[in-house]
Amino acid sequence: MLKYFTSAIIILACLFAGKLISYAFNLAFPSAIFGMLILFSLLMTGIVKHHSVLACSTPLLKYMPLLFIPTLVGLIEHLGLLKDNLMIISLSVTSSCIVTLAVVGLIFQKLNKSAL
Amino acid sequence: MIYFGIFITIVLFFIFKEIQSKTAWLILNPILLTMLLIMLILISSESSYENYAKSNLPLTLLLEPAIVALAIPLYKEFIYIKSQLKNIIISCTLGVFSSTGTALFIAYMLGADNQVTASVAPNAVTSPIAMTLADSLGGIAALAAAIVILIGVLGAIFAHPLLKLIGVSDKAAQGLAMGAACHALGTARAVELDSKIGAFASVSLIVSAVLTSIILPILYPLFMNVLNSF
Numbered sequence: 001m002l003k004y005f006t007s008a009i010i011i012l013a014c015l016f017a018g019k020l021i022s023y024a025f026n027l028a029f030p031s032a033i034f035g036m037l038i039l040f041s042l043l044m045t046g047i048v049k050h051h052s053v054l055a056c057s058t059p060l061l062k063y064m065p066l067l068f069i070p071t072l073v074g075l076i077e078h079l080g081l082l083k084d085n086l087m088i089i090s091l092s093v094t095s096s097c098i099v100t101l102a103v104v105g106l107i108f109q110k111l112n113k114s115a116l
Numbered sequence: 117m118i119y120f121g122i123f124i125t126i127v128l129f130f131i132f133k134e135i136q137s138k139t140a141w142l143i144l145n146p147i148l149l150t151m152l153l154i155m156l157i158l159i160s161s162e163s164s165y166e167n168y169a170k171s172n173l174p175l176t177l178l179l180e181p182a183i184v185a186l187a188i189p190l191y192k193e194f195i196y197i198k199s200q201l202k203n204i205i206i207s208c209t210l211g212v213f214s215s216t217g218t219a220l221f222i223a224y225m226l227g228a229d230n231q232v233t234a235s236v237a238p239n240a241v242t243s244p245i246a247m248t249l250a251d252s253l254g255g256i257a258a259l260a261a262a263i264v265i266l267i268g269v270l271g272a273i274f275a276h277p278l279l280k281l282i283g284v285s286d287k288a289a290q291g292l293a294m295g296a297a298c299h300a301l302g303t304a305r306a307v308e309l310d311s312k313i314g315a316f317a318s319v320s321l322i323v324s325a326v327l328t329s330i331i332l333p334i335l336y337p338l339f340m341n342v343l344n345s346f
Binding site: 008011012014015018027029030031032033035036037039040043044050053054056057060061064065066067068069070071072073074075076077078081082085087088089091092093094095096097098099100101102103104105106107108109111112113 | 146232289
């Protein structure tokens, strides 16, 4: 029971610290991602041991898709926008995906070869 | 009745998850199917999204702590990739610029408004992060997440053949590209293909997500200013 409590406190403290920084500096950067970077630096510096967060982080990560389905259903309120922009969205997103695959694949392959 | 919304979300998700693991068909994505079925239920029963969202608040509130928890896989992968860190960061940074840049440029050129451009920009990162990013740029979180999942489903099917076609034969490079362009679903497919491809895919999934979160909030206003000045 204690391990759930400790890990929940650590995760919430990082989230809260991230929110505080975002708010204090009025940044557009999402505060939850700030919280993630804070937890990551605590893990890297060894201040927080990774097994002390596992009790809560494991189920959170495992069921993460479930947590964003409600927001996803909110698409229902933007169906008109989706319909009007269907062409634009599909074209921009598929080309973006193909370009990214090619850029990352080819560059990393080249960098790795020149290193050998 | 307030519990009905959250009840159907959970039950449908686990049913569709079970169906997918039985059939192993990538196209039967449980997130996508749950979303579509709930939308159908809401429309046909003439219920409001607002009430459904209220009922699901306990789930939605857990999303931010879950994003913080992503630090754990990042930390675990970090130890594993240390030796190749520099090349990985270079490739993924260029990947972030090409994914956000291409999407923004094409959407803008085709005349999309700000809501749409801000929703297509984070198309290569994992959904919860794409949602928070789109939201902070003035886009629609739900649209961004739906785009991400569709790209992931398509990417899981077509990415690997496409990479081989353009001459990317190195397994590490294939994995890195799949994680950078097709996030979690591409990574899941990469893990199935080969353990080395899978390892590099999960590294780049998480590295790209972090890099996008840092780069996009700076790049987006810059990009829009430049395009608007023409």
